[in-house]
Amino acid sequence: MKNFNYHLAKDSKEASKLSSSNSAFLAGGMTTIPSMKLGLASYKDLIDIKNIKKLSGIKVSGKSVTIGATTKHVEVANSKEVKKAIPSLANLAEGIGDPQVRNRGTIGGSVANNDPSADYPSACIALNATIHTNDRKIEASKFFKGMFETALKKGELIEAIEFQIPEKSSYQKHPNPASRYAVVGVYVAKHKKDINVAVTGAKPCVYNDKDLSKALSNSFSSSSIQNMELDSSDMNSDIHASAEYRASLVVTQAKKAVDAC
Amino acid sequence: MASLVGSRVERKEDKRFLTGKGRYTSDINLVNQTYAIFVRSPHARAQIKKLDISKAQKSSGVVSILTGSEIAEDKIGGLIAGWAIRSEDGTEMKCPANPPLAKDIVNFVGDPVAVVIAESLEEAKVAAEKVSVDYKVLKAVTSTADAMDGDTIHEGIDKNLCFDWLLGDRQKVKEAFEKADKVISIDIINNRLIPNAMEPRACLADYNSASEEITLYTTSQNPHLSRLIMSAFGNVSPEHKLRVVAPDVGGGFGSKINVYNEDIVCSWAAKKINRAIKWVAERSESFLTDIHGRDHVTHAELAVTNDGKFLGFKNETIANLGAYARVFGTVTPTYLFGPCATGVYEIPAAYSNVKAVFTNTAPVDAYRGAGRPEATYTIERLVEKASMELGIDKTELRMKNFPTAFPFKQTLVHTVDSGDYVAGMEKAKQMADYNGYEARRKDSESRGKLRGIGVSSYFEACGIAPSAAVMSLGCGVGLWESAEVRFNPTGQVTVYTGSHSHGQSHQTTFAQIAADELGVPIENIDIVHGDTDKGTFGMGTYGSRSLTVGGIAIVNACKKIVEKGKRVTAKMLEASPEDVEFKDGEFIVAKSNKKKTIGEIAFACYLPGVRDEMKSPLPEGEEPGLKETAFFDPSNFSFPAGTHIAEVEIDPETGEVKLEKYTACDDFGRIINPMIVEGQVHGGLAQGIGQALYENAEYDETGQLMTGSYMDYTMPRADNFPEFNIGYTCTHATTNPLGVKGCGEAGAIAAPPTVMNAVIDALGGQEITMPATAEKVWKACKNLKKSNSKAA
Numbered sequence A: 001m002k003n004f005n006y007h008l009a010k011d012s013k014e015a016s017k018l019s020s021s022n023s024a025f026l027a028g029g030m031t032t033i034p035s036m037k038l039g040l041a042s043y044k045d046l047i048d049i050k051n052i053k054k055l056s057g058i059k060v061s062g063k064s065v066t067i068g069a070t071t072k073h074v075e076v077a078n079s080k081e082v083k084k085a086i087p088s089l090a091n092l093a094e095g096i097g098d099p100q101v102r103n104r105g106t107i108g109g110s111v112a113n114n115d116p117s118a119d120y121p122s123a124c125i126a127l128n129a130t131i132h133t134n135d136r137k138i139e140a141s142k143f144f145k146g147m148f149e150t151a152l153k154k155g156e157l158i159e160a161i162e163f164q165i166p167e168k169s170s171y172q173k174h175p176n177p178a179s180r181y182a183v184v185g186v187y188v189a190k191h192k193k194d195i196n197v198a199v200t201g202a203k204p205c206v207y208n209d210k211d212l213s214k215a216l217s218n219s220f221s222s223s224s225i226q227n228m229e230l231d232s233s234d235m236n237s238d239i240h241a242s243a244e245y246r247a248s249l250v251v252t253q254a255k256k257a258v259d260a261c
Numbered sequence B: 001m002a003s004l005v006g007s008r009v010e011r012k013e014d015k016r017f018l019t020g021k022g023r024y025t026s027d028i029n030l031v032n033q034t035y036a037i038f039v040r041s042p043h044a045r046a047q048i049k050k051l052d053i054s055k056a057q058k059s060s061g062v063v064s065i066l067t068g069s070e071i072a073e074d075k076i077g078g079l080i081a082g083w084a085i086r087s088e089d090g091t092e093m094k095c096p097a098n099p100p101l102a103k104d105i106v107n108f109v110g111d112p113v114a115v116v117i118a119e120s121l122e123e124a125k126v127a128a129e130k131v132s133v134d135y136k137v138l139k140a141v142t143s144t145a146d147a148m149d150g151d152t153i154h155e156g157i158d159k160n161l162c163f164d165w166l167l168g169d170r171q172k173v174k175e176a177f178e179k180a181d182k183v184i185s186i187d188i189i190n191n192r193l194i195p196n197a198m199e200p201r202a203c204l205a206d207y208n209s210a211s212e213e214i215t216l217y218t219t220s221q222n223p224h225l226s227r228l229i230m231s232a233f234g235n236v237s238p239e240h241k242l243r244v245v246a247p248d249v250g251g252g253f254g255s256k257i258n259v260y261n262e263d264i265v266c267s268w269a270a271k272k273i274n275r276a277i278k279w280v281a282e283r284s285e286s287f288l289t290d291i292h293g294r295d296h297v298t299h300a301e302l303a304v305t306n307d308g309k310f311l312g313f314k315n316e317t318i319a320n321l322g323a324y325a326r327v328f329g330t331v332t333p334t335y336l337f338g339p340c341a342t343g344v345y346e347i348p349a350a351y352s353n354v355k356a357v358f359t360n361t362a363p364v365d366a367y368r369g370a371g372r373p374e375a376t377y378t379i380e381r382l383v384e385k386a387s388m389e390l391g392i393d394k395t396e397l398r399m400k401n402f403p404t405a406f407p408f409k410q411t412l413v414h415t416v417d418s419g420d421y422v423a424g425m426e427k428a429k430q431m432a433d434y435n436g437y438e439a440r441r442k443d444s445e446s447r448g449k450l451r452g453i454g455v456s457s458y459f460e461a462c463g464i465a466p467s468a469a470v471m472s473l474g475c476g477v478g479l480w481e482s483a484e485v486r487f488n489p490t491g492q493v494t495v496y497t498g499s500h501s502h503g504q505s506h507q508t509t510f511a512q513i514a515a516d517e518l519g520v521p522i523e524n525i526d527i528v529h530g531d532t533d534k535g536t537f538g539m540g541t542y543g544s545r546s547l548t549v550g551g552i553a554i555v556n557a558c559k560k561i562v563e564k565g566k567r568v569t570a571k572m573l574e575a576s577p578e579d580v581e582f583k584d585g586e587f588i589v590a591k592s593n594k595k596k597t598i599g600e601i602a603f604a605c606y607l608p609g610v611r612d613e614m615k616s617p618l619p620e621g622e623e624p625g626l627k628e629t630a631f632f633d634p635s636n637f638s639f640p641a642g643t644h645i646a647e648v649e650i651d652p653e654t655g656e657v658k659l660e661k662y663t664a665c666d667d668f669g670r671i672i673n674p675m676i677v678e679g680q681v682h683g684g685l686a687q688g689i690g691q692a693l694y695e696n697a698e699y700d701e702t703g704q705l706m707t708g709s710y711m712d713y714t715m716p717r718a719d720n721f722p723e724f725n726i727g728y729t730c731t732h733a734t735t736n737p738l739g740v741k742g743c744g745e746a747g748a749i750a751a752p753p754t755v756m757n758a759v760i761d762a763l764g765g766q767e768i769t770m771p772a773t774a775e776k777v778w779k780a781c782k783n784l785k786k787s788n789s790k791a792a
């Protein structure tokens, strides 16, 4: 790893001011530090945002759950409020990586990073989330732009993520046995007005599978998607899973999710 | 005094390890040390057209940059193959030179071409990036199966063939096959693995210009052997001016047997720059440059009668050596593999033919089990297939062909001194509730799951030693072991062993043995290993040899101490030595109440004389002091054996395999510490199951390692395993006084075929390759569904 300057920001304003084209925010460091160690990324400045009090914590209202950006995965997994309001979200957090990763990694870091096989982006899509930044509010459907790409502008800081509480929901992940990231993860959420089937891992970016949600809107049961075959032509293919296998997993995991709802 | 042998003595080393007081190579720092970074080839095969260090030399903090040219000028030797293997046609094997720093040509990704030595690690890294190498990239050979058809990698080595070796009698096998009712044949791949010791390799070389001595701290399983190789073949320093210290070592599994490029380069360079040099591998360097394991492609056939008698066996294997042949590289796929491939069975005629090939991949060498996992996988997959094709129960078919008497003269090389394979099978079946399997299968089926059961019976030849045998098979050294037992005047004991512990718990097991032999409390016994300046010599630890060879050397040295103690006691108590008996730490004159404790005798040996009340005259001609050395060279290998049974459940929709039950019933002879043996079995099983279900080292066709990090190389974790059901049968080895057999590798040897047989059973007999990943299994499940619906 190459040397860098370390800054401990006291508030969002300072964090944003310190940032440049050669800096990164340091939340849990679970993506940033390994990529620096492997030489995949290098930064002049790391701006630690852990000490910004306002960014951490969980708030639940009648309609939504709002989670501060630096809230750790373990805190979401163990939160009584989250378990009660959206149990599938606590479940998702519980299944991220391993205990070390969950004890440091944060929701804001995960969402900002938008790894194609990360778990949280699917929750954002399925639960009609709003991403609150220091500057604006962004709807999840407009936030995830492509592989490792988001609507965030340089220096823009996520402050919190607000999830809409669904009627029913479930997240089902087929983990990569090595990294435990999702080979495919499917988040099914049934809201009053709509049904979302958010899929991560299958394509370069998380997406809402319209075919599956349409079929489920007609009848919310796993048998209604039982024999669906998805087009695999734009799905990821790597040493862990072919596109064809991923396409099959999307349906399988969606069925499991519906059954678990 | 109660015997300690056989009891669950808590590990003496745990306090150190669990409280962070272990002292590993990278914990050691010397005043004024420098840091090394190796510049490595990014290509699998290329010519070095130009290597330019001028920019890097100007980089801040650089002390020295050395390349293949300098190392060649100084006539520093390269890395070597430790065993000479002959081809079937009698010709010698062909091995390329393996210089510590490549000069003209690189042969795998990670092959080092230069070393950058700087004042700090950071400066070394920055400078290393400025070394510019102009490569002419050549077409790489990476596939084991096709290596003989690829471009010639090493000049003069046709078809990339190191040797084409045969063990057995082709004619006899041919005749046996002519008599067969049926021939079962199989094509299998033994997947390539990366050892992944928890502690990455590291070394710290120091040079003292006054004494002209090099001290090398390194992560080695065999410091004396490393010194010998570096001195005799590396020309680094005369043996008496080279001290090799392997302090606490965090796992080896075979990967730390070899002397590596970095050991030689840092030792040589430390002398050149007259400063200490430290190098610690990054995990990605471990993936690329530690030796890899396995990597065989095999076609095997078994000739059988309709009622299930085995008549003949053929084994045609291509073994990948990687880019170069290293210390155990050539023996692993031959004498450690071929003889064991006939398994625990009486097979009248057999042969193993192995073609060892070079490819542009990391060198392949001994990895936990070394050859015997490949052998066991071959025969046990074949026997399982035979049971399916013959319609004979898999356990019955095996038992039908077990030897009935011991010693058992195995078809190809070994004479197995002891064992009871039927008892092992019967106990395993009972432990696994084999007869209740059908009910569990139905239960899985009712939940939409596929269930399978797999069995494998194994024997293996370990405790690798008998010098006469191994040298006749081509080994460059004898594989005995030494021990030295020293008493202090005040009665504590230090045992110096040539074995090396890097997870084997010698500090405890060896102390238990010495405590029993000498009647000294275990707290008063220290085990010292891992330093060529301490202890006589050592061949080190691999091939499950520590206890069966090194442990027995300790027993023998203790016996010499007792003999001397008897003579001294006799003199002091005015008896004849033949009348002195030794028991529980006391020398007793027969038919009298006269006795001395071993502590008193030790004291007397250091104060030989008479003064006032102290009367400790030594017998005439007896030397003072109490210290004995023993070298032990057993008459044979040790032959642990056993039967393992696994059950898996498969989700046909995702292809996920869940290992539901695992039973291991092993015969390790007499067990010194059951807790430590359980630990060894668990570790071996984890690696064996890892091979079957998770681990795979994959190169692409250009020779880039696709699985070069834990994001892509699947190490098994605790939650991948059920609770292991472990049991033993016990027939004592007859070839050593403790009756012990090796236990370190058994799990890694037996588990892969056991698990794969279960997976393949669940898949209705469809062959799939290791590791049985979810996607492969999913595809097989789809085929199964198709063929079932056709049948319906």
Ligand SMILES: Cc1cc2nc3c(=O)[nH]c(=O)nc-3n(C[C@H](O)[C@H](O)[C@H](O)COP(=O)(O)OP(=O)(O)OC[C@H]3O[C@@H](n4cnc5c(N)ncnc54)[C@H](O)[C@@H]3O)c2cc1C
Pocket: A023, A024, A025, A026, A027, A028, A029, A030, A031, A032, A033, A034, A049, A069, A070, A095, A096, A097, A098, A101, A104, A105, A106, A107, A108, A109, A110, A112, A113, A115, A117, A118, A119, A120, A152, A156, A157, A158, A159, A179, A180, A181, A182
């Ligand atoms: C071994 C391992 C296994 C893992 N397994 C999984 C898994 O199964 N599922 C999964 O989803 N993830 C997994 N992860 C990733 C993990 O969840 C990380 O925590 C996450 O991706 C990044 O969060 P972080 O807090 O560590 O971010 P950091 O590494 O600190 O930052 C990552 C990036 O996000 C930016 N950033 C951080 N916070 C903010 C913010 N508030 N506003 C704007 N930008 C910000 C930073 O600038 C940086 O570019 C794994 C990681 C590891 C190391």
